[in-house]
Amino acid sequence: MVSERGLAVLRAIVQDYVSTREPVGSKSIVDKHRFGVSAATIRNDMALLEDEELIAAPHTSSGRVPTDKGYRVFVDQLTDVRPLTSAQRHAVEIFLGASVDIDDVLARTVRALAQLTHQVALIQYPSVSRARIQHLEFVALAPRRVLAVLIADTGVVEQRVVELAVDHDDAVLRTLRDAANDTLAGMPMADAATALPALAERFPDASRPLVTELLASVAGIIGSTRQERLIMAGTANLVRTEHDFTGSIYPIMEAIEEQVELLKLFGEMAAEQHGVVGNRDVSVSIGRENEPFGLAETSVLTTGYGTAGGAIARLGVLGPTRMDYSTNMAAVRAVARYLSRALGDQA
Numbered sequence: 001m002v003s004e005r006g007l008a009v010l011r012a013i014v015q016d017y018v019s020t021r022e023p024v025g026s027k028s029i030v031d032k033h034r035f036g037v038s039a040a041t042i043r044n045d046m047a048l049l050e051d052e053e054l055i056a057a058p059h060t061s062s063g064r065v066p067t068d069k070g071y072r073v074f075v076d077q078l079t080d081v082r083p084l085t086s087a088q089r090h091a092v093e094i095f096l097g098a099s100v101d102i103d104d105v106l107a108r109t110v111r112a113l114a115q116l117t118h119q120v121a122l123i124q125y126p127s128v129s130r131a132r133i134q135h136l137e138f139v140a141l142a143p144r145r146v147l148a149v150l151i152a153d154t155g156v157v158e159q160r161v162v163e164l165a166v167d168h169d170d171a172v173l174r175t176l177r178d179a180a181n182d183t184l185a186g187m188p189m190a191d192a193a194t195a196l197p198a199l200a201e202r203f204p205d206a207s208r209p210l211v212t213e214l215l216a217s218v219a220g221i222i223g224s225t226r227q228e229r230l231i232m233a234g235t236a237n238l239v240r241t242e243h244d245f246t247g248s249i250y251p252i253m254e255a256i257e258e259q260v261e262l263l264k265l266f267g268e269m270a271a272e273q274h275g276v277v278g279n280r281d282v283s284v285s286i287g288r289e290n291e292p293f294g295l296a297e298t299s300v301l302t303t304g305y306g307t308a309g310g311a312i313a314r315l316g317v318l319g320p321t322r323m324d325y326s327t328n329m330a331a332v333r334a335v336a337r338y339l340s341r342a343l344g345d346q347a
Contacts, residue, residue: 002054013064013070017065023064026040046064092334120256122317123232126155131153133152134152135181166213183195192218196215230266244297255293266302284329299321300317301325305337306343
């Protein structure tokens with residue numbers, strides 16, 4: 001069992017090591033922090049922390065550095081998550097406020113988060129398959145070419161050009177649009193996909209081939225959006241912290257580029273909500289907790305974002321375990337809040 005002073009010593013070691021990247025010794029702690037005890041007492045506290053595997057000596061006769069377990073205890077005890085400065089908040093608001101659509105706002109958000117944290121920033125693209133249909137439109141481009149447009153309640157707009165086997169009919173397009181919106185608007189995507197065949201049967205035989213082709217394109221749009229994906233920025237930040245990793249960073253880069261494992265990790269973090277007391281909206285997965293995903297030397301911080309209807313996806317940052325957790329957690333939380341507000345304004 002770690003004492004209150006022991007936890008304070010652990011916090012000092014984490015903060016100093018994150019700041020300097022140098023192993024932290026008892027004399028340094030006494031000099032920098034006001035514990036009111038001798039260096040010998042601090043050494044005893046450090047010995048107990050080492051027994052608990054919360055800190056370790058990277059070299060003989062060196063200072064101590066936090067272990068993954070030590071970072072976990074530090075994060076779970078963290079209460080002083082520092083908010084963004086007023087200048088940072090204003091910059092984020094202005095930057096995101098200039099967005100023109102959801103693709104633009106997500107691209108701007110991930111860049112802003114990478115700049116704020118100096119880590120790899122990640123945003124999970126909202127899955128249309130988990131959303132509801134807001135509107136369907138069919139736009140004639142040529143006698144045998146129609147643009148099918150699907151708008152979801154998350155703000156996502158998906159479209160597909162349909163090459164028809166027969167000439168389109170403007171009246172049929174209008175009738176299909178109205179019938180589709182009357183039937184499908186507000187319906188979850190999965191339910192809408194199964195409702196499409198019945199919608200086609202409501203049209204006369206003469207227009208059935210055209211209607212079937214167009215509704216097949218809508219089904220294709222819904223099916224294609226079930227593939228999860230991430231938007232990222234700041235991978236150069238990972239290269240700049242290469243010295244924080246014991247081995248090559250290329251496996252980490254490959255895992256990030258592959259995205260599959262990261263998406264699995266995002267899903268687990270959403271379900272388990274690894275977080276800190278008082279800050280449960282930000283999930284933190286540290287070091288060996290990420291080993292199943294090929295990211296054993298990294299920490300990942302995520303939180304949900306969405307509209308008033310609830311979270312629709314997650315955003316976060318990835319970097320070495322030696323990171324400024326307090327500042328990064330504040331940035332992740334604040335940027336998620338601004339993104340949710342931007343999506344609400346666009347809805």
